[in-house]
Amino acid sequence: MNQDQWTAVDRYITGLLVPPDAALDGALRDSAAAGLPPIAVSPAQGKLLHLLARTQGARRILEIGTLGGYSTIWLARALPAGGQLMTLEVDPRHAEAARANIARAGLAGVVELRLGPALETLPQLIAEKSGRFDLIFIDADKGAIPEYFARALELSRRGTLIIVDNVVRNGAVADPASTDPAVIGVRRFHQLLAAERRVSATTIQTVGSKGYDGFTLALVIADL
Ligand code: SAH
Ligand code: DHB
Ligand code: MG
Numbered sequence: 304m305n306q307d308q309w310t311a312v313d314r315y316i317t318g319l320l321v322p323p324d325a326a327l328d329g330a331l332r333d334s335a336a337a338g339l340p341p342i343a344v345s346p347a348q349g350k351l352l353h354l355l356a357r358t359q360g361a362r363r364i365l366e367i368g369t370l371g372g373y374s375t376i377w378l379a380r381a382l383p384a385g386g387q388l389m390t391l392e393v394d395p396r397h398a399e400a401a402r403a404n405i406a407r408a409g410l411a412g413v414v415e416l417r418l419g420p421a422l423e424t425l426p427q428l429i430a431e432k433s434g435r436f437d438l439i440f441i442d443a444d445k446g447a448i449p450e451y452f453a454r455a456l457e458l459s460r461r462g463t464l465i466i467v468d469n470v471v472r473n474g475a476v477a478d479p480a481s482t483d484p485a486v487i488g489v490r491r492f493h494q495l496l497a498a499e500r501r502v503s504a505t506t507i508q509t510v511g512s513k514g515y516d517g518f519t520l521a522l523v524i525a526d527l
Contacts, residue, residue, distance in 0.1 A: 306514060313345055313512040321346040326408035327376055334371030337400045343373035344442075344468065345512050352440060352466065355520075356381030359464050361437035365428075366390040367421045367451050368443030372401035372414075378440060379410045388414045389428070389436075391421045391443070422447065425454040435460040435527075442468040445485035448492045456501065456527065463523040467492065471508050471517030492519075501525040 327349070335341060344352065356364060356378050362385070364378050369392035379388045388410075392398045398418050405414045417424045421443055439455045441448060448467060455465050470476060475486040476493065496504045496519070504521035 309510040309514070310512045313347060317346045321350050326404070327373065329407055330371055330373045330376060330404035333404060334373065334400050337371070337396065339371050339397055339400055342513075343370055344377070347511065348468075348509075348513075348518075349374055349377035353377045353381045355464065355466065356438050359438050361464075362386045363434060363436045363438075364388040365436040365439045365455070365458060367425070367439070367441045367455075368392065369401045369416060370397050372404040372408075374440065374442065375401065375405060375414055376408045376410060378438070379405070379408070379413050382413060386413065390414060390416050391424045392416060392418060393420050393443070421454075422450060425451070425458075429454065429457050435463065437463055439463065439465045440468070441465065444488075445469055445472075446488040448488045449495050452492060452495060452521075456499075456523070459523045459527055461523055461526050465502070465519075465521040465523070467519040467521070469516050470506055470519050471515065473515050476506075476517075496521065501527065 331343065352374055361381060362383060366375055366378060369375055369390040375388065375390050382388065392401065395418060398416055402416060405411055436458050441451045441455060470489045470492065472486050472489055475481050475483065476489050501523060502521040503524050504519055506517055506519045508517040
């Protein structure tokens with residue numbers, strides 16, 4: 304098994320199950336043209352996020368790490384009328400591309416993008432007391448995942464689904480000797496999860512067009 308095969312299978316799945324879409328395809332195209340890194344979720348993963356948000360009946364979604372808004376569009380399209388998505392991004396160039404992509408998708412009235420380091424915008428959100436989120440997608444800098452997860456819990460209620468991307472890191476999550484800050488972050492995150500009685504969680508390894516990685520699903524099971 305190798306990357307070529309994982310990519311071919313992702314192409315096969317996407318060809319059959321994720322039809323071409325002007326807004327999503329345009330978001331990837333314009334993000335690449337603007338020089339953004341090609342690290343958005345894959346089409347199949349984007350659709351998984353969309354399906355999870357619909358399964359969850361999410362009306363309020365929080366995303367940490369917008370990039371060009373590709374995952375944002377998948378998630379926002381799962382919202383019912385009146386639903387809202389808040390997305391947090393530190394890089395003004397990414398935010399600018401995302402705003403254009405979100406507007407082209409017809410979602411400008413549904414999505415609010417907050418520019419700034421998430422370690423600053425998350426406490427602002429908490430202080431605003433503007434309500435809990437039904438689904439939270441954590442997909443920013445990996446070294447700070449433990450801090451984002453702790454803040455996410457403060458913005459959750461019983462039943463909130465927290466999804467964390469890129470937690471397997473080509474298998475390095477199981478390497479206690481790693482000095483990579485991202486790996487240290489995802490390992491610290493798993494330690495935190497193991498001790499966290501307020502959620503029930505698991506991590507799933509994945510292969511695909513983006514290589515070997517994985518994601519965590521954590522369901523809030525306590526009244527917060
Ligand atoms: N969710 C996107 C991909 C996000 S890539 C998608 O799947 O389409 C990670 C993003 O997190 C990048 O845009 C990066 O600029 C942003 N980021 C990195 N550090 C951050 C921070 N401290 N606060 C907020 N966003 C951050
Ligand atoms: C990176 C970030 C991501 O969100 C991702 O899905 C893959 C890679 C990165 O920062 O390298
Ligand atoms: Mg990611």
